[in-house]
Amino acid sequence: DTAVSQTPKYLVTQMGNDKSIKCEQNLGHDTMYWYKQDSKKFLKIMFSYNNKELIINETVPNRFSPKSPDKAHLNLHINSLELGDSAVYFCASSQGGTEQQYFGPGTRLTVT
């Protein structure tokens, strides 16, 4: 049973397109996150939701919009994709304030 799953695993698309990445966790956690990892492995927090409420919204272009339909799901929609959006996007979840985060396998987005 996969704890944190993401779809799709790979996404190749052209500049200007709109795409979505989906994330689901079956751990019963109350907090979910989106991270962006660049080619140098630098990990940057983008968003976090706690009980469906947005609690972290880092400096991210407003082309990126997260949506949390329920505690177990956090989706990421990206409008007007740009070359610089190419990266691996990770979803993660946690329970409580300082507990460990559980990561999904990542979605490798390539914008051509």
Place this chain on the structure above:
Amino acid sequence: GNSVTQMEGPVTLSEEAFLTINCTYTATGYPSLFWYVQYPGEGLQLLLKATKADDKGSNKGFEATYRKETTSFHLEKGSVQVSDSAVYFCALSNAGNNRKLIWGLGTSLAVNP
């Protein structure tokens, strides 16, 4: 503010060599400290953690001790294996920080047979 500084990689070792990856932090109060590992093509997973000063986290032969006096949480392993090749991230979590982990830049480790 809170920050984490890790030694830069890549680190290349031969099998059975001793590993140290340095991590120092800046934080107010009493953060929890973590080491995460990312194997090739996978997401990050928790390797070990420590929640208070002088705690030692350990897992899979790796150890790290929470040193408040030196604000450090160095990762060590006595004898690395090829299967330890991965990227290692040091991170801290501070109460009242909106559940945000503060991440180091990651250190890539390659172990050669």
